[in-house]
Amino acid sequence: MAISGVLRPGFVQLRVLNLNAALKHYVDHIGLNKVMTGPDGRVYLKAPDEFDHHSLVLREAAEAGVDVTAFKVAKDADLDHFAARIEAWGLAVGTVAPGEQPGLGRRIGVTLTTGHRIELYAHADLADDHPEISNPEIWKAEPRGMRAQRMDHILLYGPGIGKAQRFFEECLDFALTEKVETPDGLLAIWLSCSNKAHDVAFVEHAVPNKLHHVAFQLEDWNDIGNAADLIGRYDIALDIGPTRHGITRGQTIYFFDPSGNRNEVFSGGYTYYPDNPTRGWDADHIGKAIFYYERALNERFLGVVT
Ligand SMILES: [Fe+2]
CATH class of the missing domain: 3.10.180.10 (2,3-Dihydroxybiphenyl 1,2-Dioxygenase, domain 1)
Known part of the structure; x- marks a missing residue:
């Protein structure tokens, strides 16, 4: 595997003022699929061409914006490797327990001086509704709305x-x-x-x-x-x-x-x-x-x- 360490943006958690209006926008118009609603009311979505459990989390709140931007790393040991490097560099590293978001393993996180929460995680469950793997069609279900492929x-x-x-x-x-x-x-x-x-x-x-x-x-x-x-x-x-x-x-x-x-x-x-x-x-x-x-x-x- 030539790409190692941090692989890609994994998920973004956004704050929205009204979940139903947001879902109509992200599902009907952008073309994401709703994965589930979590026990605390957060809604999990993914684009049809993504394999992981989710890539967008919507949390209803009084003010719009971003809670966290998370990147997926190649393997669990990378989390310890990056945590040590970040702490040696001078930022405090926090941890998020597995399952804080459904389908995800443990996460580590920092707050940058820009004010943004950045997290890393290694494990995401394979989505139930993942792209086909055996003799795959170009898409499993006909794309909807703007036909988003991935975050x-x-x-x-x-x-x-x-x-x-x-x-x-x-x-x-x-x-x-x-x-x-x-x-x-x-x-x-x-x-x-x-x-x-x-x-x-x-x-x-x-x-x-x-x-x-x-x-x-x-x-x-x-x-x-x-x-x-x-x-x-x-x-x-x-x-x-x-x-x-x-x-x-x-x-x-x-x-x-x-x-x-x-x-x-x-x-x-x-x-x-x-x-x-x-x-x-x-x-x-x-x-x-x-x-x-x-x-x-x-x-x-x-x-x-x-
Ligand atoms: Fe852009």
Whole structure:
């Protein structure tokens, strides 16, 4: 196995204001499958092309946002390995007992200086409704809504992203794939633990623990257009798109769930290898970096977070 250590973003737990409205959005429109409701009322969902028990957790709360972003590691011993490295690096490591979320084994976690809770886990049950393994069809059930295939990445806003960069590089072996630097300093970073152009990204922001978006992978540009049709048809709050990023080269459309959490559906993006240099953008090119077609940022995209 060439990919070892941290494999991918495993699950994100979001806060939503109304579970029924959120479920209609994530299940009917984005195309996730509901796995179960847990004993404390949290709802567990997965995308149809994922094997693990769940990848999105919804918790009803008075304020929208993100509770935790968790990454799956290759094996249980990795958790002890990473815990030792994180503590030696200077962050306190907490533990979460197996079963705190149904279908998951033990987790370790830290709170970054950006305010975000980051966790690692090694075990997830194989989903009952997993993709076919023996003579697999392209999909088991016809894809629904935007036809999300998997949860792909998350973009977080908070203070001190340079330290978050070093945490992901020095403790978890992520690589910095792209960065935006302005005369005021580091503005944004994209980090990969895999062959993807990014698995997690951060933007410098004064208020800690903010969510910019959680992104779901679609198959191709045609499906981004289909998502745009659904956003129009069902009056889903649009942010921007369909468009393309200069950074990652991903094809994209952004919109909001009924609680105001931003979502992205995303396809494409280049293949990253760990020996690739970090791509850099400066303040004069930031519009094209973020929105390659429009070549300009919009205030809502920059400023609205949950
Ligand atoms: Fe994204």
